[in-house]
Amino acid sequence: MSVRQSDSGRVLAVGSGKGGTGKTTVAAAIGYALATEHHRDIALVDFDPQGSLTRFTGQRAVADPLHAEPVEVHGMTLYRGGATLAGVSSAALGKHLARTMRPGRTVVVDLRPMLDDPGHAVVLAEARAFLLIVPELNPESIPETRKLAAMAEARGIGYRIVGNKEENRRPVKRALGFLQSGFGAQLSQTVIRRGAAVAEAHERLLPVTAYAPDSPPALAIRAIADELVAEGIV
Template sequence: MHVIAFASQKGGSGKTTLAGHIAVEAERQGAGPVALIDTDPQGSLSQWWNAREAERPFFARASSAGLEADLATLKDGGVRLVIIDTPPAITATIGHVIGLADLVVIPTRPSPHDLRAAGATVRLCEEVGKPLVFAVNGASPRARITTEAVIALSQHGPVAPSILHQRIDFASSMIDGRTVMEISSQTKSPEEVGELWRFLDDRLKGRETAPLATASFLTGSHGARDLRGAA
């Protein structure tokens, strides 16, 4: 069983949206059973799942036994992938979750504030020796700042080859517990989610793909910044 944690110090990074979408896409691509765990006190992922009509992915409510015991129970029950959403702050909870994860996904919007905030999560992953990847989320098409963000992030870890763009279908699908793959979206959003899942699946299985190809987005080195110094 593999465990993916979605972690970001900054609220509004799209962490919960990506966690739900990747869980559904993993099920769609035969990687299930998939279980979701929500460790964010706001409970946004729990609320999204409660609005779903589909039974999969499963939702695992935290028990008094603790996260380690809950993960062991899920593994014994045949779950193959667990996706954990975390609070939008560097807390003891996030550190604990990262320590139990096989892969940490750091959703980052292409903005200076998000880039600075990512530094704290990167340091936490480094302290416990956990692999991380960045997922650029909420990007504007053809915006120069997206290129600059990818350049900056790539200095500190792999960047997923799928840039998820800001579109209304992501928000509208989450209202009733669905995803862009389930609302017959006519945009490229489902394709972007699928590409992100394939990248994460490769990382989990040790088929490490190269970070975001320079030919696609990295047209120069301008705009790069030190995440650790900025955080």
């Protein structure tokens, strides 16, 4: 699929509908790959009250995420998360997203790990958005993946599914088979392998694509960034 990049920028939202899938790892790492290898103006936006993306980049959550000034991290602009995001309305979150946009910028949004929060509604109402769905490769992730894909289709938003934490175990292979049979062209041919480099990068507060760019997880994420650029999605 080829998506025309808007002059006012693009939104690349990263979600899963379930906690623990590694979507925040992917959001930080793909943002870094786009910034450093493809010379994109990248803003990372943490929609999660838990502030996982904020912590992963070595920052602290803020009391007022909707108005706090952004900070620079690893060559990207970060709009930090914080606990008060749990109670914000869709309208307020939409204004927050709008303030992150710039001409030519790609805004990478780390969504909350649930599907009924205002963040998903805001992103799916954004004509400039593309959704990266990151399920962990186990059978428990399949229902949320299907629901999130259906939400994107209902709003006419493009999406790509990227299987994460791939390894040579039967449940993992079965989950990947379900995704391959159910989604076809919407499923990336690149899967992200489980690897020690991810945990090591977290300990050092770095995207895995910065800490260990030639590790299997980072190579996969870099390849996905290449796909998105080649197809004109970002």
